[in-house]
Amino acid sequence: MLLPQNLVKEALWKASSTGADYAEVFAEYTNQKNISMVASKVDKIADGIISGVGIRIFKGTRCVHGSTSSFSPEAILACAQKVADALSGAREMETITLRERRFGDIHPIRIVPASVENATKIDLLREASETAKNYHSDISQVTASFLDVDHNIMIATTEGLLAEDRQIRTRMMVNAVASKNGENQTGYHAPGARMGMEFYETFDPKSVGEEAARQAMVMINAGYIPAGKMPVAIGNGFGGVIFHEACGHGLEASSVALGQSVFAGKLGEQIANPKVTAIDDGTIPNGWGSINIDDEGTPSQKNVLIENGILKSYMIDKLNGRRMGMASTGNCRRQSYIYEPTSRMTNTFIAEGSDKNDDIIASIEYGLYAKSMGGGSVNPVTGDFNFAVNEGYIVRNGKICEAVRGATLIGKGAEILKDIDMVGQNLERAQGMCGSSSGSIPTDVGQPMIRVSSITVGGR
């Protein structure tokens, strides 16, 4: 246990002294290492311990949160007192009983990365980096990094829960720059998993460098896409960022409970094309966005968000669940003890459909094939979203033609969901970091190839 049980109990007791009906102690000890390489030489290594305690109390739908970097009993109890001081009622809770629960770990780790010396990781990274550099003479620079995180958490609440989890993740990232005639274009590939070093036995590290370099080369030889509204086929894997931005954030209870989402009050309604089924599943073994328990101690679960176009569920944490009168769906997450946790995504994807990928391309007379997507963002209030296309091609008469750069897709979430009129069959997930109010957390996005009948494509 990160903290002694009697200290945790004392902190909960103090925190709940002014009328709170719920108190929670979250303790964290994280070891994070990031090895970065420039031109295949190890350039920098960041190696840090993140540790501390976050304490939360609720009274009805009111929440108070405090955090401290110290593990000393004095600092933790002072934090509990400070949190309690924000309320001014009389004690409601008579006793606190903690019952330890073991939820188990469905994410086996064969080789804990922290137990492996730098040299092994550097060799893997160098292989990826050199493959990118040697891909073509126009590849002018390659930067690469190797990340491993060992995130230990402990959660205790006045509901009696006492639980722990150890979340180990690793990720390799390669950025390739292609240069020609004074122009630069980049390519990027970054697979990751909730796995140990055995992750790198599941694929050839060379393929990471190759993919980044291939993308940079395609784009340096591409022209700019003409701007306009057109049908778009979005490739599988990271293409799923469209659902993450256009809809996922709007289904988080943090927006829904406050009426700040266009999807608030729409459970049971047809909000998407009947071809769309979307799922958030934190229980995928060794998935990048997977968790055994969320940061309130609720076991993670598989939530069908949209089934055949009908809104079935939101992603809910305990606090917003109170406002909505609904139970937690195991989606409460935080970057670290410093951040107040709230409802977030885990592994979120559009399920496979019935259309053939070839038919999707063949159906487009003139449009865009967005093979690989970059990041994006959304305003959940208006539903306005945007995201960048990292690798795109013009589609003419049902055939994929020349590569184009500089495309950005924009639209409104509620409209785009109805315009997804073909869903293919090659579901794949891809890794990302999602930034929101409770910090930056690992999430998977995913989908098979889909078609959006009409969307505004930014270009020149």
Next chain:
Amino acid sequence: MNYQEFKNAVVKYATANEIKDYELYYTKSDETSVEIFQTEVKGFNSSNNLGICFRCILNGQTGYASTENMTEEEAESIVLRAIENAKSLESETPSFIHKQGDTYLSYEKEEIVTPSASTLVDFALDLQKEIYAQDERVIDGTQAVAGFGSFEKAIFNSNGLDLADSGKFDYTYAMAIVTDGKEMYNGMEVKSGKMADFDKTEVAKEAVKDALSTIGYTSVDSGAYTVVFSNKVMASLLSVYSSVFSAEAAQKGLSLLKDKEGEIIASDIITLTDDPLYKDALSKATFDDEGAATYTKNIIENGKFTTFLHNLATAAKAGVKTTGNGYKGSYSSPVGINHYSFYINPVKGSLEDLFAEAGNGIYITEVEGMHAGADPISGDFSLSSGGFRIEDGKKTTPVKGITISGNFLQLMKDISSVGEDLKFNPFALSAHRCGSPSVLVKNINIAGK
């Protein structure tokens, strides 16, 4: 243990491991904020955090390790981990622990009195009332937030350098949500500085005005337009592309400005300044994150690119002196490079003058998705935007659902007028922020209908 005891322990372990060149970097921050929903306090958040980073030079390489836990074991661990990491490095950039002897600028520090928690709550509750009072179209979901924070930073190294800095700030923001009965629209206003200077009515009014301004928006036909970028939007663009001015990016082949010092890279009305002590900055910097003295310099002078921003390592590699721009993204990050108050100098003419000069075009007041749609390495941007039409020299109807596209360096060359309304990004509470006046650019590609 306290910081002094931890520091002594680290020195002991560094000495025992025969480490001669090392530095200890310490940060501490306290922050408190309150958030209002409907007419009640929804959340109250208070954090006290610290972080310590040890770095040392071994065989010409700088190894790093950091912690947030001040114990005897961690003191030994960060020394051993930094040594271990240094052994794995192969960097061709020289390593430095800064020496004493710099002359540091000084400035008069304004005393900010930290408000009490109840002052904060009252302020936010009143602000929330003001937002609802502005317009009957304001609906629930609207939020008022107020907060204050303070930070401490200290650098101590084996050359006897021992520097410390601290600062305080208050902030508030209003997010207003309005509806026209069909759709929701939101608007935002942010203020930072001293709580006593914040005008609640003005903050509420600006947030609601921002939300209402987009009601009834339409898109425009795709094509090339004359565009006025608002000061806020231009400051955001500058912020995303500021890394092109970093010597580190250039030396690693990741900047479009590589080998371009002395060349004309922008329109001759552009002068870009980096000022560590700019008068209204909430926090100012007299030393950088390696302990080197800071100073004010022009990065672009009448269109000519004068110098990259340097830290000790990049300066040594380039054979120049550091510009005092050594920067750690967080206490645990390796030393990189960043600017301070970094701004395009105002010229003359009001926003209305720029509209008149534009004749017909688009006034861009909003861009979204900077981290995705703007690439600092290629310079390309393609960004979801909103704003207003400019017709016959006047601002008219709202525009949304469009994207603007181009290349940052081309944009800097294409700026044909610079206004006088210099404004800094209000979200940046630290010493590192960007600012710009509104600017006029001809021929920007817009995607719409």
